[in-house]
Amino acid sequence: MYRKVDMWHSMLWLLLLWPVATKTESICESLEIRQLSDFEKLRNCSIVVGHVRIANLQLPGNVSLADLRCEVTEITDYLMIYRSTGLFTLESIFPKLRIIRGQNLLLDRYALTVYENRNLRELGLVELLRIQKGFIRIESNPMLCFVETVDWIYLLGNSTTQHFAIKHNKSPNHCPVCGGRSADYSYRVKKTINCWNMHTSQRRLIPPKTEGCPKSCGSNGCDSKGNCCSRNCITGCSTQNCTLCANFLRNGRCVDQCYASYELNKRKCVSAKECRQLNLIPLTQGYRCVDHCPNNHKPVLGGNGTLQCQMECKGVFHVKRAADLDQLQDCVTINGSLIIELVDIKEKVISALEQALDKVKEITGYLKVQHSAPLMSLSFLKNLDTIRGDELIENKYVLSVMNNYHLEHIWKANRQVALQRGTIFFHLNPRLCYDKILKLQSSIKSGLKISIADVSPNSNGERVVCGNSIRSLDPQVEDVNSTAVRIVLDYMMWDDIETLIGYSYHYMEAPHTNVTMYDGRHGCGHDNWLMDVSPTKNRRHVISNLKPYTQYAYFVKTLTRTDYHMQIDAYSTIQYFRTLPSKSSPVSHVFGTSDYSTQITVNWWPPRRPNGNITRYIVNYELHNLTEPEANGKNYANVKPFNINDVDCECYDLEPYYSGPQPEDENYYNKEQSIYEDALPDLIYVSRRNLEKKKEKFGKVKDFEDLIAGRPIESMVNSKKTSTTTSATTTTSTTTTSTTTTTTTTPKTPVTQSSLAADAIQSTTMEDPEIQYEKYRQYVEEKMRMAQDTDLEEFVILHDMPKCDNANASIANQLEQKCVVEEELSGISLSGSQLYYNLTKLQPNQYYRVSVRACVDGVINGCSNPATILVKTMSIEADLTNFSECQ
Ligand SMILES: *[C@@H]1O[C@H](CO)[C@@H](O)[C@H](O)[C@H]1NC(C)=O
Ligand SMILES: *[C@@H]1O[C@H](CO)[C@@H](O)[C@H](O)[C@H]1NC(C)=O
Ligand SMILES: *[C@@H]1O[C@H](CO)[C@@H](O)[C@H](O)[C@H]1NC(C)=O
Ligand SMILES: *[C@@H]1O[C@H](CO)[C@@H](O)[C@H](O)[C@H]1NC(C)=O
Numbered sequence: 001m002y003r004k005v006d007m008w009h010s011m012l013w014l015l016l017l018w019p020v021a022t023k024t025e026s027i028c029e030s031l032e033i034r035q036l037s038d039f040e041k042l043r044n045c046s047i048v049v050g051h052v053r054i055a056n057l058q059l060p061g062n063v064s065l066a067d068l069r070c071e072v073t074e075i076t077d078y079l080m081i082y083r084s085t086g087l088f089t090l091e092s093i094f095p096k097l098r099i100i101r102g103q104n105l106l107l108d109r110y111a112l113t114v115y116e117n118r119n120l121r122e123l124g125l126v127e128l129l130r131i132q133k134g135f136i137r138i139e140s141n142p143m144l145c146f147v148e149t150v151d152w153i154y155l156l157g158n159s160t161t162q163h164f165a166i167k168h169n170k171s172p173n174h175c176p177v178c179g180g181r182s183a184d185y186s187y188r189v190k191k192t193i194n195c196w197n198m199h200t201s202q203r204r205l206i207p208p209k210t211e212g213c214p215k216s217c218g219s220n221g222c223d224s225k226g227n228c229c230s231r232n233c234i235t236g237c238s239t240q241n242c243t244l245c246a247n248f249l250r251n252g253r254c255v256d257q258c259y260a261s262y263e264l265n266k267r268k269c270v271s272a273k274e275c276r277q278l279n280l281i282p283l284t285q286g287y288r289c290v291d292h293c294p295n296n297h298k299p300v301l302g303g304n305g306t307l308q309c310q311m312e313c314k315g316v317f318h319v320k321r322a323a324d325l326d327q328l329q330d331c332v333t334i335n336g337s338l339i340i341e342l343v344d345i346k347e348k349v350i351s352a353l354e355q356a357l358d359k360v361k362e363i364t365g366y367l368k369v370q371h372s373a374p375l376m377s378l379s380f381l382k383n384l385d386t387i388r389g390d391e392l393i394e395n396k397y398v399l400s401v402m403n404n405y406h407l408e409h410i411w412k413a414n415r416q417v418a419l420q421r422g423t424i425f426f427h428l429n430p431r432l433c434y435d436k437i438l439k440l441q442s443s444i445k446s447g448l449k450i451s452i453a454d455v456s457p458n459s460n461g462e463r464v465v466c467g468n469s470i471r472s473l474d475p476q477v478e479d480v481n482s483t484a485v486r487i488v489l490d491y492m493m494w495d496d497i498e499t500l501i502g503y504s505y506h507y508m509e510a511p512h513t514n515v516t517m518y519d520g521r522h523g524c525g526h527d528n529w530l531m532d533v534s535p536t537k538n539r540r541h542v543i544s545n546l547k548p549y550t551q552y553a554y555f556v557k558t559l560t561r562t563d564y565h566m567q568i569d570a571y572s573t574i575q576y577f578r579t580l581p582s583k584s585s586p587v588s589h590v591f592g593t594s595d596y597s598t599q600i601t602v603n604w605w606p607p608r609r610p611n612g613n614i615t616r617y618i619v620n621y622e623l624h625n626l627t628e629p630e631a632n633g634k635n636y637a638n639v640k641p642f643n644i645n646d647v648d649c650e651c652y653d654l655e656p657y658y659s660g661p662q663p664e665d666e667n668y669y670n671k672e673q674s675i676y677e678d679a680l681p682d683l684i685y686v687s688r689r690n691l692e693k694k695k696e697k698f699g700k701v702k703d704f705e706d707l708i709a710g711r712p713i714e715s716m717v718n719s720k721k722t723s724t725t726t727s728a729t730t731t732t733s734t735t736t737t738s739t740t741t742t743t744t745t746t747p748k749t750p751v752t753q754s755s756l757a758a759d760a761i762q763s764t765t766m767e768d769p770e771i772q773y774e775k776y777r778q779y780v781e782e783k784m785r786m787a788q789d790t791d792l793e794e795f796v797i798l799h800d801m802p803k804c805d806n807a808n809a810s811i812a813n814q815l816e817q818k819c820v821v822e823e824e825l826s827g828i829s830l831s832g833s834q835l836y837y838n839l840t841k842l843q844p845n846q847y848y849r850v851s852v853r854a855c856v857d858g859v860i861n862g863c864s865n866p867a868t869i870l871v872k873t874m875s876i877e878a879d880l881t882n883f884s885e886c887q
């Protein structure tokens, strides 16, 4: 059997030497192959628009290869081979497969999966050139060889976002090597060590020329005839006469996009006429050539009998979940009314809502938003200008907003939506302030006045402090390093501090400074913001575990006790900071090839986490004497970077912290419960209880009376004096005023300040009671300030040590002077934009160890650890063959 395959290989190769000009392509849909007869469906397909799944296939022993062979050159989604027996190589099925596009992926992730196939000995996808999207997973095929011999990275087109996992196949040590033992084919494996099986090397295309090209080619290079190259062609360089396009094929050329034509199967551009000729419908919306009208279109017969799709956003659209949005996709005018009722609080629907309703400018009927806990604002109707009210709710209301637990805003600031007829109805929106609703009066074109019956000042905004009483926080970045930032807030004063439990700091990566607090936010707490809770009154906080050289957006919010049965939080506006640069991670992949006996060309990709501006690459190389075990191995051209710990790990990225209550939480809807009790993690429960115990009471009136009576101030000042003069640790012994119960922290406050305050009070004992009280208040405030400035040492941001003046400082000197010596790096220094280097004047047939480091600007010793490979130079004989081939 296996031999037969070998024979067949050679025949295939002969066939390929005379490419057959089969122009007609035959398109098939997704296919499931479970038995031999299913191959019939696949046989004549040249393009599968969809996926191919071969699963639980049991091939009989005497199967003829001709029964398996199919014409498929392209699969637009994915290929899965699962638990199939009797299958030795995929070459017998897919000898022509050139591309897997990965437009839709298996489990949203995989484009090629080969899993648990007992007899599979090789993949043999000999013509495969590219897997455009998705991961590769080849696992648990006990007989499978020639997996590690494939340059998967090349197949992925050097994409850094795709990955491959190869596990539990036959150990490469027990597998044959590329081109091994078969002298006949040796000429074919000369230039590469990558292969699909013993006889077929991996196809690689000639890279574009970079020199002697027309100027217009820019950095893309050109082919030998001087035609400019383009990434749009996969099989070649020029987009003319290209046989496989990366994106779209149009009139024999590869293009990025279909201009003034229709997309067919996401791979071809056709004219309306061509689309019709295929018995399909050209759809103006999105310019697609489709086989049936999409959801929000209805089929109509054109005057000359052709079927057409007409967009129809007509009717009353009731959106309860994301799936309901299909019918509204791309609507500009909703000819009718829109009801939003997001009762399924488990679904994350906000971004789908934003995307689907993005284009809506006008609703001819009414808009009703009710029972939608996930909504925080109505700004998902980003472009809405008018609600006409041709149809009204109860003949009266054009906009009805009711029982939306988290709704805080209506439209984006400065956005006016004209309400042409009727009036509005707002009830039971506990976080939406009454005054925000009243501002809609100017949009009500009917002139009807908003009445209390329609908009209740009681049922709206009862859980927030509305109007002027909302306070703001003013945070500042005090210090920053590459992974952490210290934020400091203004002092909280007298009235506010009583109910303050702490602060929450919300932050997210923000490449642009256009983040808003409501972006991607979801009332039920799923959002893109990460959150740190600081359950103390301290006005400083350090956010750590940040990414170096990354811009973040942040805002701060108070956490308050809700004894008042309402939320009295202060917010900051959104601010930005950028972390400092740091040492780069190693370059992500290094490749080396030798085309001549004296030369090695090294290519690499930029580091995955540059952590700053990469201004230099440093290349080093040396002759490498192979040790015995190494010499027995075979494939050295693509060894992984030696220091495995330096390889970046995906899990570095933090998962967003899901702040707020989860829908499955008990009592989620129990409105009697205070927001924070259901909103905050256990942390706050604990701290809240603790705080309860040492509850601070600024019993103002009582104190004031005591002050007038004159006695307590005396004793307070006295006790203050004794404590400051004796020992700072005894201050807590003050007894007469309850104000000093906060002094669990006072031992750390500077003595000078408290004694100043005490002096101030003492000198006023004989003054007017009002002035006395004022002084007393200042004193307490001073203390409160100090209480917010404690534990400074906990908020230190560590900084890199500066460079030593003496470049030869010893370790001891460095420690003593708190400085570091800048490492001298030898090697070839290249600019940060160059990603290749030619090593020349090498010895033939020798291994070289080549290493590449990436260096970040402005960081001492900011060069990455080296990523190293071993590459062997060609033999002199190979040079000769090269030469003769050129004749
Ligand atoms: C496939 O093509 C061959 C040759 O053109 C033809 O004989 C055969 O009937 C076709 N099979 C299918 C299933 O269309
Ligand atoms: C991937 O990168 C290597 C090295 O830079 C280059 O030779 C090769 O052509 C690239 N492959 C693709 C498909 O871009
Ligand atoms: C494309 O093919 C045509 C016809 O075979 C040929 O005349 C033309 O030169 C080719 N163009 C390129 C850029 O190779
Ligand atoms: C058929 O009608 C459509 C629109 O009504 C028009 O675009 C098209 O050119 C017509 N086709 C023919 C063959 O008349």
Ligand SMILES: *[C@@H]1O[C@H](CO)[C@@H](O)[C@H](O)[C@H]1NC(C)=O
Binding pocket: 512, 514, 515, 516, 519
């Ligand atoms: C912010 O600006 C960038 C670039 O202009 C844009 O891609 C992005 O969508 C904007 N984000 C928001 C939330 O507006």
Ligand SMILES: *[C@@H]1O[C@H](CO)[C@@H](O)[C@H](O)[C@H]1NC(C)=O
Binding pocket: 581, 612, 613, 857, 858
């Ligand atoms: C990185 O480069 C950008 C653009 O050239 C420059 O604005 C920025 O200041 C540089 N950053 C550092 C840390 O050198």
Ligand SMILES: *[C@@H]1O[C@H](CO)[C@@H](O)[C@H](O)[C@H]1NC(C)=O
Binding pocket: 623, 624, 625
């Ligand atoms: C490699 O081995 C040769 C011969 O054993 C020796 O002369 C040479 O110095 C070695 N080179 C290195 C870099 O170790």
Ligand SMILES: *[C@@H]1O[C@H](CO)[C@@H](O)[C@H](O)[C@H]1NC(C)=O
Binding pocket: 481, 482, 483, 484, 542, 544, 582, 795, 796, 797, 798, 799, 800
């Ligand atoms: C930045 O400062 C934080 C807080 O002191 C510290 O934990 C962290 O290690 C520092 N980062 C670096 C790269 O020094």
Ligand SMILES: *[C@@H]1O[C@H](CO)[C@@H](O)[C@H](O)[C@H]1NC(C)=O
Binding pocket: 595, 596, 599, 601, 838
């Ligand atoms: C590097 O070497 C390759 C292979 O010999 C050659 O094609 C290329 O032009 C060289 N590049 C430079 C910049 O010298």
